[in-house]
Amino acid sequence: MKNAKQAPSLSVQIADAIRAAIVEGALLVGDRLPSEAELAEQHGVSRATVREALKRLAAQSLIRTERGAFGGAFINHLSYDEARPQQVTTSTLLLGMNAVSFQVACEARYALERSCTSLAAERRTDALLDTMRSEIARQSDPDLTDEAFCASDVAFHRALVDSAANEVLSYHLAGSVEAMQPLMNMITFTARSRAEIVRLHHQIVTALVERRSNQIDEALTALEHYTITLGQTVMQRRRTDGMSKDGLTS
Amino acid sequence: MKNAKQAPSLSVQIADAIRAAIVEGALLVGDRLPSEAELAEQHGVSRATVREALKRLAAQSLIRTERGAFGGAFINHLSYDEARPQQVTTSTLLLGMNAVSFQVACEARYALERSCTSLAAERRTDALLDTMRSEIARQSDPDLTDEAFCASDVAFHRALVDSAANEVLSYHLAGSVEAMQPLMNMITFTARSRAEIVRLHHQIVTALVERRSNQIDEALTALEHYTITLGQTVMQRRRTDGMSKDGLTS
DNA sequence: AGACAATTAAATGTCTGACAAATGAAAAAT
DNA sequence: ATTTTTCATTTGTCAGACATTTAATTGTCT
Numbered sequence: 001m002k003n004a005k006q007a008p009s010l011s012v013q014i015a016d017a018i019r020a021a022i023v024e025g026a027l028l029v030g031d032r033l034p035s036e037a038e039l040a041e042q043h044g045v046s047r048a049t050v051r052e053a054l055k056r057l058a059a060q061s062l063i064r065t066e067r068g069a070f071g072g073a074f075i076n077h078l079s080y081d082e083a084r085p086q087q088v089t090t091s092t093l094l095l096g097m098n099a100v101s102f103q104v105a106c107e108a109r110y111a112l113e114r115s116c117t118s119l120a121a122e123r124r125t126d127a128l129l130d131t132m133r134s135e136i137a138r139q140s141d142p143d144l145t146d147e148a149f150c151a152s153d154v155a156f157h158r159a160l161v162d163s164a165a166n167e168v169l170s171y172h173l174a175g176s177v178e179a180m181q182p183l184m185n186m187i188t189f190t191a192r193s194r195a196e197i198v199r200l201h202h203q204i205v206t207a208l209v210e211r212r213s214n215q216i217d218e219a220l221t222a223l224e225h226y227t228i229t230l231g232q233t234v235m236q237r238r239r240t241d242g243m244s245k246d247g248l249t250s
Numbered sequence: 251m252k253n254a255k256q257a258p259s260l261s262v263q264i265a266d267a268i269r270a271a272i273v274e275g276a277l278l279v280g281d282r283l284p285s286e287a288e289l290a291e292q293h294g295v296s297r298a299t300v301r302e303a304l305k306r307l308a309a310q311s312l313i314r315t316e317r318g319a320f321g322g323a324f325i326n327h328l329s330y331d332e333a334r335p336q337q338v339t340t341s342t343l344l345l346g347m348n349a350v351s352f353q354v355a356c357e358a359r360y361a362l363e364r365s366c367t368s369l370a371a372e373r374r375t376d377a378l379l380d381t382m383r384s385e386i387a388r389q390s391d392p393d394l395t396d397e398a399f400c401a402s403d404v405a406f407h408r409a410l411v412d413s414a415a416n417e418v419l420s421y422h423l424a425g426s427v428e429a430m431q432p433l434m435n436m437i438t439f440t441a442r443s444r445a446e447i448v449r450l451h452h453q454i455v456t457a458l459v460e461r462r463s464n465q466i467d468e469a470l471t472a473l474e475h476y477t478i479t480l481g482q483t484v485m486q487r488r489r490t491d492g493m494s495k496d497g498l499t500s
Numbered sequence: 501a502g503a504c505a506a507t508t509a510a511a512t513g514t515c516t517g518a519c520a521a522a523t524g525a526a527a528a529a530t
Numbered sequence: 531a532t533t534t535t536t537c538a539t540t541t542g543t544c545a546g547a548c549a550t551t552t553a554a555t556t557g558t559c560t
Contacts, residue, residue: 068552
């Protein structure tokens with residue numbers, strides 16, 4: 001039996017206890033935790049241990065600390081804007097570390113993205129349509145680097161999901177869409193492939209204007225298949241090119 | 251100008267630096283970081299400060315620490331199973347802290363869940379179908395508490411999304427589905443409403459067996475509208491009942 | 501009385517030095 | 531050859547100290 005699974009460290013235990021109190025609602029947004037010295041006394045540990053526990057919670061944005069008199073650790077208001085970057089980081093690492101094939105990642109991403117089409121067609125605004133149009137214009141610039149093209153692509157799709165006017169939906173979809181960017185950055189976009197993508201983006205905007213959610217679905221599906229094709233070419237070349245240690249440099 | 255935005259603390263800076271190295275791929279899974287003493291020397295800070303930085307990274311599951319002679323901090327393999335609970339916690343808190351209406355949350359959840367229907371119809375397995383059937387059986391037990399009914403409901407829907415046989419998709423959808431549980435737990439499920447939900451669950455299983463993804467969509471949409479109706483009743487009663495301080499006790 | 505400056509108290513951020521506990525490797529004993 | 535012991539390394543924890551930040555308080559001058 002090597003699975004003895006020793007007890008977690010004190011700082012983990014304390015962090016877990018406070019986290020549970022937050023999740024259960026015993027501690028509300030804006031509430032102040034006792035000072036580090038008080039927490040140390042309450043839990044019978046040193047201040048250093050309490051601090052490590054608090055840093056764990058701060059890393060999850062559950063608390064925020066302020067210095068000075070009347071400072072301390074406060075239960076943080078977790079906003080979607082704050083949570084998004086963390087989710088993107090996690091999703092990106094998950095994709096990178098788990099031998100997920102490009103195809104599986106793409107399949108998930110577009111399946112998820114299609115969940116916004118119905119609401120987007122219903123609620124699209126002129127402002128977001130303009131954003132999408134201007135991103136298409138940028139993508140048509142032949143001098144754009146591949147990386148900038150990808151960034152604009154992400155911006156386009158974020159505008160699409162934001163068109164659904166549902167914050168919760170936007171949060172989940174943004175994570176899924178942005179996490180793909182590092183994978184997309186491996187692709188070399190030729191003039192021909194860029195033209196095809198721009199064409200499908202145009203199709204999406206048109207369908208959105210005309211509130212035809214089915215056509216958005218279709219364009220996204222076409223985009224999915226086209227992207228998978230592009231991706232497989234890259235992956236194949238990488239494999240035959242003989243597994244140079246890293247997957248990022250030329 | 252009160253937005254001076256003072257420099258982040260040293261432990262934050264160090265954590266950010268290491269995190270960047272991980273995300274950029276400079277540090278690979280399994281790599282060992284220098285010992286705390288070495289990191290302290292390298293960054294010109296004390297060991298306590300380095301430790302706080304490492305605890306931040308550990309809280310995000312980016313590293314794992316081992317004690318003993320050849321121990322230290324190792325780049326963690328971030329698995330979907332590890333990341334899921336964290337995502338659920340975050341999603342749950344986001345829902346609870348952001349005055350998201352029950353309707354908006356439900357709308358997002360079911361829109362996302364419908365993104366699995368096509369793949370699920372294509373790939374469903376007998377094992378997961380059996381899981382879904384047994385959860386339906388449990389839900390039909392009139393002695394079940396409301397909380398257990400909710401838990402079974404979540405298990406049912408997780409089996410549905412897992413039927414799509416796409417790990418990435420399951421990850422995102424599980425977060426969205428499970429985050430709703432605290433909100434669902436506020437609902438009192440009458441015998442009549444339970445029967446209606448079970449009926450729709452049956453419909454989903456049947457559609458899945460017959461690979462009719464459209465019918466799964468329809469059942470999910472019906473479930474969405476029915477749940478919103480139930481939820482609004484609860485929210486209304488809560489409002490007229492005169493805002494007793496907490497939203498959890500009877 | 502009111503405006504401005506200095507003081508003070510409370511809290512986090514950081515440092516130092518120490519010891520405990522775990523753990524694998526090497527050395528010693530059988 | 532195998533088992534036991536020792537040992538060095540590293541994380542976990544503690545205690546105490548000082549630096550820094552911040553808001554409230556107090557003091558002073560007009």
